[in-house]
Amino acid sequence: MEDLQGRFVVYLFGAGSLLLAAGGVVWALDEDGAAEALWLAGTVVGLVVALVATADAVRRHRPTVDVIALLALGGALAVGEYFAGAVITVMLTTGQLLEARAEARARRELRLLLERSPRTARRREADGMVEVPVDRVAPGDAVVVRTGEVVPVDGRLLTAATLDESALTGEPLPVEQAAGDVVRSGAVNAGAPFDLLATATAAESTYAGVVRLVEQAQASSAPFVRLADRLAVVFVPLTLLLAGGAWALSGDPVRAVAVLVVATPCPLLLAAPIAYISGLARATRIGVVIKGGGTLERLAAARVVMFDKTGTLTRGRPQLVGTVTASEDLSADELLRLAASLDQMSPHVLATSIVSAATARGLALEMPAEVAEEHGYGLRGVVGSHQVALGKRSWIVPEPAPAWAQRVRRRASLDGSMTVFAAVDGEPAGAFLLEDVIRPDAPRMIHGLREAGIRRVVLITGDRSDTAETVGRIVGVDAVHADCDPGEKLEVIEAERASDVAMMVGDGVNDAPALAAADVGVALAARGATASSEAADVVLTVDRVDALADAILIAQRSRRIARQAVGIGMGLSLVAMAAAAAGLLPPAAGAVLQEVIDVLAIGLALRAVLPGRTHTVTLAPADVTIGHELRDQHEAALPVVEEIRTVADQITTQDPQLAPVRRLLVRLRTDLLAHERADQEQLVPLVARALGETATYALTRTHAEIEHQVARLTRLLDEIPGDAAAPEDVVEVRRLLYGLYGVLRLHNAQEDETAHSLLPPRPDRSTPTARRRAR
Template sequence: MEAGRARLAVLLFAGSTLLLALGGVLWLVDSRDAADVLWLVGTAGGLAVALASTAGAVRRHRPTVDVIALLALGGAIAVGEYFAGAVITVMLATGQLLDARADARARRELRLLLERSPRTARRRVADGLVEVSVDEVATGDTLLVRTGEVVPVDGRLLTPATLDESALTGEPLPVEQPAGGTARSGAVNAGAPFDLLATAAASESTYAGLVRLVEQAQAASAPFVRLADRLAVVFVPLTLLLAGGAWALTGDPVRAVAVLVVATPCPLLLAAPIAYISGLSRATRVGVVIKGGGALERLAAARVIMFDKTGTLTRGRPQLVGTVMAGGDLTADELLRLAASLDQMSPHVLATSIVSAATARGLDLELPTEVVEEHGYGLSGTVGGRQVALGKRAWIVPDPAPAWAQRARRRASLDGSMTVFASVDGEAAGAFLLEDVIRPDAPRMVHGLREAGIRRVVLVTGDRADTAETVGRIVGTDAVNAECDPGEKLAVIHAEREADVVMMVGDGVNDAPALAAADVGVALAARGATASSEAADVVLTVDRVDALADAILIAQRSRRIARQAVGIGMGLSLLAMAAAAAGLLPPAAGAVLQEGIDVLAIGLALRAVLPGRTHTVTLPHADVVMGHELRAQHEASLVVVEEIRAVADQISTQAPDLVPVRGLLDRLRTVLLTHEHADQAQLVPLVARALGAPATYALTRTHAEIEHQVGRLGRLLGDIPDEGAQPEDMVEVRRLLYGLYGVLRLHNAQEDETAHSLLPPAEASRLVSSRPPAEPRA
């Protein structure tokens, strides 16, 4: 339908322009009758299009300025002003063409949802397995779901399973389900093959319901009234009153036609679409695709914004954020190197995170041998002659769990992290903590949205309430709605829409219904197209959510310029209408004058393609290079930050030992403080140049506090003899270390949000795609 409309607009524009031009040539060679015939044909074509457009608006019960063009074209034919009619047709065709391009919105197809839907299932029968259509699965059937396959129907697990439910809940971390647990259709088997007892048919299962939600949300989406149509409520009656008055007072229908000709609302039909197309072009340059002028108008009008959490305010993939060591001679770096070497053979999402973290640290990985996967437990193999195993605590650490293992599980529970335990040569060696961390640019983006006019920021997610509340506090939302399924997200959106224009931002299949239901749906598609990008009005093609604040500023500026161009154009048209009513402008001269007004309105509208105020800060090339270098040093220093907590955790008042603390102090001075001094000398001025000096005050203060705390630790250790440390000495050392660790976590979060988020998207993505095992965030 959209393609047909675009083709019709092109044909009308080409045909009407050709007829007008050929008629002009014939008129110049004194073939005026032939010229009138061509202009009459052009006028008749415009009349047919205006009639169809007006009839469509009447059917939809919507106001339209096309009724003026309809009357002007009909009047031009009635009084024999064919040239004026042909000019009006060209203006109308130009508006139709630009409007079709500006409002050409991508179809909100369910193609990706449907493509992802399972077509077949493997049903267990007496003599083995048989592959059947998913529609043939009945309640009570036993199915086999192999690794990597989508669960075909809702069911109960007959064997344990590891499920990736991100398509349903948005939660990126796999879920371990025991035998007897439930599995929903649409989840992906992220572990070993498992058996499933079907508890629902395919048409009644979760994924089919998700598809229906998208369809219903699309059907319920209310149309958005265009600027031109809104102004038509006032402009059309005014025009008819003026034209009718001129005819009634003078008895000359030509005057009425002249009024209608100059009243043809081409500034409305041309200026607004041109300003919007220019705005769409500007948005594309910052990595935001806005699907048409209607979407741009709604984006500019949005005052409430709702975010999904996973992949939107957070990275959307687990990252290594901490390591808890069991003790012994093995260092955290060496344990990570061994684990990552083994995990190179595993496609598991957590294995990818561990390998990425080791690569980011520059550790040399080896190819493992004798790799064996214990389904449901973990992975084992040989790395450089050492036996390495990774997996669940129960498989790696025998009961009763030692203190370090309990500490790791407690930290994971408090932070909403997952754990991967590791053993080396048969001895438990440590545990890795993995977490979906907050995007560094998310807090700045929320501030930018508020500056752009967003009055309310809401987090709506299927994740746990405690995790969602933490994210909401850090990024600065006004409300948090947690543990919401797709249907509950729709209910929240409908409630918010009662008060204002609502924008929904999401990433993933599970967000598609909410994006389709909101006034403006925004999808993040930097890592590939999903059903959410099909359902969205706006698509971010860069992996930076702060580009959304730029898109809103661009949309608001484009709408403002469109209104200015329309206002000036229509003001001049009103003056011309008064002149025509007074008999000073015949229809032909009025048509030419109207073309001049159109050119002026178009020129004003084209200002939208010029750069305007944006939220994103563009750094000079030299600052970008320096920022990358400092960011690499920052990543390296995070190893020392993690060591602070590890050393503090191992301090004992029963057997005081200051050797690890003294070694840590040496690394704090040579690695950490060296980096902090470089940051103060180079990064702080960089931020000041980009954001202004006040943005650096907190960074400077924490740099001073870090150096102060390291100095206090040095003085304390200097007062304690190597032999004969007392329990109260160890308590004081541990207190200082935990305090320093807390300051560094906050400081690293400040650097991420204030400085590192300024780096260009491609480079920033490359540098932070894999976070090393430290805990830099609160």
């Protein structure tokens, strides 16, 4: 039915344009009678179109300016101004054709999305591979994806894969991803068949969420499309009064028709929608889906932004921040390799974090055997020749807990970390500390929001107050509301809305009520669309929160251009109406002039398609390559930083052995300092080119401080003969190590915020070794 309506609009536009053009040709041949007949037919076509549109508005009890076109066409027929009527017909059908084309394109895109949604999946079972409906795939199932197939559910790779994610990210080139990487449904297998461990059902996976978002966005009404209707209450009576006055004062009905002809409000019908649609398209290109023109208008007017903490200002998923070993018999990397190998078979979020950390460091993982889960405690299995177990401290470490386990527990308590303890061959071997770290681009995003006109930034979270206050101080918010349940969040939102247009940003299911309560709800859905995405007005499909600042700038610019186009177009129309009322503009000339005004207004509106000011800094391709390489080196050096703290914790005055410190010093010189010097030579100039020289001062200063502290540690160890040391020497060594550790942690945060946040995202941020472009 919709396709039939679309074809009918095309036929009407074609008929009106053909009759107008044919009449012009015949008139040029001095066949005035035939020309008038053709233009008369064109006027009748337009009259039918306007009559149907007006009747539909009356049926819906909606004011409409189509009544002006109806009166203009009727008046043109009455006074014999058929050429003017034919021109009005072309104007009307052009607008309807544009709307029909936009709707058809939206329906086609949704149909393509639905057609490529996978219906079945190949699941590995004990008796072989079985094809099952996709909705029967559960988390923990092993799925095989063949060449050319769409990934059916979100999951983690059990084998390496080459994927085309263009349907999700817009990136046209396939990417290679290693075993352990997280994969989103909707990606296409562009390489050999691979195995996938499902981490979500089909309904909860990314691609199903994308389809729901598109359906919802299409179903939402866009107030700007009928902006003319909202002004009809004022504009229609004004037009009728002016036309009637001109007729009454002059006694010439042609003047009234001329007023109606130039009053046809095409700048409202076309210019405003074009400007807003252009803004929506530009926002979509940067990964921000805005659900309709009304939302875009509210986004442009927002002055207060409220954030949930988890997943918005923080990454929203645990990240490995430390590995503690029980003894020197097993290195931190080897413990991580064994744990990640076992965790490949677990869909748990902590398991995903451990696997991602291991693959990021380039560790060679093995497929485990005899994997068994102890519900409520952990996971056990065989990796190579070792029995490995991962889980709670009470399951792994017997009481009384040894000193290293007590240090892990104390550190986790102070830092708010989660812990996973590990045993190898039946003996406690160490522990992993994981945290939900602050997004590196969060502080820059807050700065960008303030530059875009946001006057107040508020953090609302159910997390404990000390953690929330720390995050708030680092990113730079104005107020923090912690320990909030969903009801208390709604109270804070209502209070903020009372002062100004307020926007709420979240990413979880629990954020859906808050997003719906705000004037503008913004959801982060880069890792999958949830209930928050469907309740939100704006959805970020990229894993960069600073895109929100750019979306606000785009919305403000689109609104400004729409108002300019409408104001200038309608202003000129009002001048033309006055001229027509005074008898200076006949209907035929008025129709042509109105077409010129329409073209001018549309041209002004089309400026919204052009790029405008944005918050995002665009790096040169060479700088992006260098930046990614240095960030990979940065991540590879993070274990050395954590080793500093581990060594400092282990050395004591009771057993003053400095051999671990001397081994650490070798790594500091060969690995850490080499990376920091490369940063100073390459990363600092890159930041200077992007942000200016002043943005590099802090990085340069901390690079110098790191060199200084390593030199001091070197001199101190050179003055201590052998590996045995006096208690006061141990105290001084520990002081230097803890100081160096603190400087490095601060410096790494500076690099993340100042430099790494400038880099465009890659397919899986956690796996640098797997981000090579497929050739």
